[in-house]
Amino acid sequence: MRGINMGKGDITMEDKFITMAHGAGGVKSRELVEEIMVPAFDNEYLRQMHDGAKLPVKNNIAFTTDSYVVKPLFFNGGNIGKLAVCGTVNDLAMTGAVPKYISVGMILEEGFPIKDLRTIVDTMSQAAAEAGIYIVTGDTKVVNKNSGDGIFINTAGVGNLIDGCDIAPRNVKPEMDIIVSGYLGDHAAAIMALRHNLQLPDTLKSDCAPLNKLVYKILQAAPKIAVMRDATRGGAAAVLNEIAAQAGVGIIIDEDKLPVRKEVRGFCDILGFDPIYLANEGKMVIFADKTYSSRILAVMHKDVYGKNACIIGSTNSIAPGEVGLRTAIGGIRIIDMPAGEQIPRIC
Amino acid sequence: MIMPEECKKAAEFFLQNIDRLITKPTRFMEVCGTHTVSIFRSGIRQLLPEKVDLVSGPGCPVCVTPNDYMDTAIAYAKNSNVIITTFGDMLKVPGTSTSLYEARAEGADIRIVYSPLDALQLAINNPAKKIIFLAVGFETTAPLTAATIQTAQKKQINNFFILSAHKWTYTALDALLSDPTIKVDGFLLPGHVCVITGEAPFSFVSERYAKPAVIAGFEALDILRAVYMLALQVQNGQAKIENAYKRVVRTEGNPIAQNAISSVFSNTSANWRGFGGIENSGMTVNAAYAQYDALHSIPVTKENSRENPACRCGDVLKGNINPTQCPLFKKICTPEHPAGACMVSIEGTCHAWYKYGQGRYHYGR
Numbered sequence: 001m002r003g004i005n006m007g008k009g010d011i012t013m014e015d016k017f018i019t020m021a022h023g024a025g026g027v028k029s030r031e032l033v034e035e036i037m038v039p040a041f042d043n044e045y046l047r048q049m050h051d052g053a054k055l056p057v058k059n060n061i062a063f064t065t066d067s068y069v070v071k072p073l074f075f076n077g078g079n080i081g082k083l084a085v086c087g088t089v090n091d092l093a094m095t096g097a098v099p100k101y102i103s104v105g106m107i108l109e110e111g112f113p114i115k116d117l118r119t120i121v122d123t124m125s126q127a128a129a130e131a132g133i134y135i136v137t138g139d140t141k142v143v144n145k146n147s148g149d150g151i152f153i154n155t156a157g158v159g160n161l162i163d164g165c166d167i168a169p170r171n172v173k174p175e176m177d178i179i180v181s182g183y184l185g186d187h188a189a190a191i192m193a194l195r196h197n198l199q200l201p202d203t204l205k206s207d208c209a210p211l212n213k214l215v216y217k218i219l220q221a222a223p224k225i226a227v228m229r230d231a232t233r234g235g236a237a238a239v240l241n242e243i244a245a246q247a248g249v250g251i252i253i254d255e256d257k258l259p260v261r262k263e264v265r266g267f268c269d270i271l272g273f274d275p276i277y278l279a280n281e282g283k284m285v286i287f288a289d290k291t292y293s294s295r296i297l298a299v300m301h302k303d304v305y306g307k308n309a310c311i312i313g314s315t316n317s318i319a320p321g322e323v324g325l326r327t328a329i330g331g332i333r334i335i336d337m338p339a340g341e342q343i344p345r346i347c
Numbered sequence: 348m349i350m351p352e353e354c355k356k357a358a359e360f361f362l363q364n365i366d367r368l369i370t371k372p373t374r375f376m377e378v379c380g381t382h383t384v385s386i387f388r389s390g391i392r393q394l395l396p397e398k399v400d401l402v403s404g405p406g407c408p409v410c411v412t413p414n415d416y417m418d419t420a421i422a423y424a425k426n427s428n429v430i431i432t433t434f435g436d437m438l439k440v441p442g443t444s445t446s447l448y449e450a451r452a453e454g455a456d457i458r459i460v461y462s463p464l465d466a467l468q469l470a471i472n473n474p475a476k477k478i479i480f481l482a483v484g485f486e487t488t489a490p491l492t493a494a495t496i497q498t499a500q501k502k503q504i505n506n507f508f509i510l511s512a513h514k515w516t517y518t519a520l521d522a523l524l525s526d527p528t529i530k531v532d533g534f535l536l537p538g539h540v541c542v543i544t545g546e547a548p549f550s551f552v553s554e555r556y557a558k559p560a561v562i563a564g565f566e567a568l569d570i571l572r573a574v575y576m577l578a579l580q581v582q583n584g585q586a587k588i589e590n591a592y593k594r595v596v597r598t599e600g601n602p603i604a605q606n607a608i609s610s611v612f613s614n615t616s617a618n619w620r621g622f623g624g625i626e627n628s629g630m631t632v633n634a635a636y637a638q639y640d641a642l643h644s645i646p647v648t649k650e651n652s653r654e655n656p657a658c659r660c661g662d663v664l665k666g667n668i669n670p671t672q673c674p675l676f677k678k679i680c681t682p683e684h685p686a687g688a689c690m691v692s693i694e695g696t697c698h699a700w701y702k703y704g705q706g707r708y709h710y711g712r
Binding site: 196197198272326327328329330331332333334336 | 354355358384387388389390391392393394459461465567568571693694702703
């Protein structure tokens with residue numbers, strides 16, 4: 001952790017809330033790092049305690065960054081810390097890399113409960129362990145009360161690109177299969193239900209999860225998949241539209257093949273949402289040649305994060321750049337790029 | 348919505364028979380915005396034979412809300428003593444020069460609620476503030492507003508107010524039918540409205556104007572069945588009100604909800620976007636509950652309202668044109684930057700045409 005010396009002794013962090021002193025670079029800043037961050041994230045690279053982490057990597061790496069702001073910070077199925085680790089891990093995995101190291105930058109608001117910070121940090125540590133990655137460097141800053149939303153987290157990460165994989169939208173051609181890794185919309189439904197005080201069954205929880213191990217297995221079984229992308233903001237609809245535009249293919253998906261939980265569908269019916277536009281934090285969309293599909297699905301079905309994977313549609317050359325959904329009675333409706341935030345309707 | 352094979356067969360049955368029964372170009376109007384969305388979402392427009400055209404009517408409460416209402420709401424929002432509470436889709440509806448969405452960005456306290464009861468709770472939690480609920484909607488939402496006002500009175504909550512834009516759907520239908528230039532051969536009547544009102548308020552459609560009408564549910568098959576029943580009436584030269592949504596709609600409606608409306612509201616002339624003023628079409632808080640009427644209790648000065656003269660929401664709401672015939676559609680007016688209310692609401696006709704692709708894509712008709 002930059003600028004902080006490892007001191008000896010038994011300083012105990014007795015504060016209950018983050019104060020401006022925790023961001024001033026003095027004793028309090030050191031306590032924050034030494035008592036909360038380092039014990040949770042501990043690894044050989046972090047222990048260097050240098051201005052930056054020195055890391056062994058192969059020649060070709062993938063590098064990504066993302067910032068996390070979410071309200072509420074804690075939700076059924078995770079919290080902002082889990083999102084921050086899984087999000088960056090998943091972004092790396094989607095490029096065809098094995099995620100290795102990530103950084104954590106936190107902006108804390110004055111008055112944020114230390115207890116909550118500990119919970120978030122512990123969750124990040126667990127998520128990192130599950131994903132098999134190291135949190136190797138970090139930074140904390142404190143902003144005045146009312147200048148933040150409790151906590152903002154930025155993570156950046158690098159991973160080793162897997163030899164022989166070429167994951168890119170340009171590889172997508174007509175007549176390819178489109179696979180999703182499981183139920184759509186769980187994360188957004190869980191978050192929005194909390195945000196708007198809607199009573200929903202406990203079974204509805206965020207799908208937040210690291211997908212890198214599943215991706216690795218898929219790429220071992222089928223290195224030549226065309227492209228994959230995690231369906232976060234904007235949901236599967238955003239991914240399908242991006243790929244259709246970038247690859248210049250048309251896409252048709254089948255309504256009755258879309259995996260959506262009953263409770264999420266009910267939630268959407270009430271509020272006028274479409275599950276295909278809802279954010280996910282542990283789901284991906286894969287485009288692959290039809291000859292690979294059964295192999296890919298076989299691997300996915302054996303993994304906890306892919307057990308409900310299925311083919312939802314295919315690409316075509318009829319309508320380049322456009323995404324259509326074949327409805328249950330056989331009509332087609334357009335799935336366009338999501339516009340603005342999802343706002344609930346009157347009736 | 349996963350449909351078993353029998354449902355697909357039922358859809359085919361209705362479509363084949365509609366094709367057989369209708370022999371010349373025919374226009375049916377779906378009055379309700381929820382029908383419009385369901386029709387687009389299920390792809391019914393493309394599946395129907397080309398001679399059968401479905402046009403959307405004035406049944407989206409957001410769409411028929413005129414600029415002067417929005418301007419008043421925005422003026423209230425700028426009062427630092429006021430918290431505006433609203434259903435989400437009112438946020439982006441443009442007023443004369445700005446919207447609630449922009450007012451919120453400039454610091455106004457505007458909260459999205461799912462029910463007027465949430466607004467009442469907010470009033471209880473914030474006794475120092477005046478909470479104004481934007482009471483927009485038809486017969487379906489008015490009973491809940493009425494019940495909330497009655498609750499506020501019982502609990503003696505004195506900082507809860509509503510700005511009423513509640514309207515009677517059937518009055519717009521009457522105004523529409525009295526215009527001889529309107530060409531509609533039959534109506535899909537709004538199922539949810541009829542749950543409250545029953546069939547009687549709509550009987551004039553057949554009695555005075557000799558048009559067939561069918562009360563319809565909202566699933567794809569409900570709608571196809573209702574169109575099929577309209578086609579049967581057209582073929583037989585009939586004009587009657589039929590109920591194709593009997594699993595929900597009772598002939599007499601819901602008397603408790605009707606009572607709630609009549610205890611709290613009285614009828615008044617109201618402005619409809621596209622129609623102008625319609626006599627007895629609006630619900631205003633009656634004298635017994637006047638203190639809950641924001642306009643009665645909280646002074647406000649709003650800007651001079653005017654409608655965008657290029658926006659053709661009015662013609663769209665009357666079924667005179669489809670959205671692609673409006674010069675602003677998808678050029679100036681998009682869901683990100685709506686010029687008219689019909690582009691704002693999820694249930695707005697222009698929004699549905701834009702979102703589900705008609706006139707924009709290769710897929711679909």
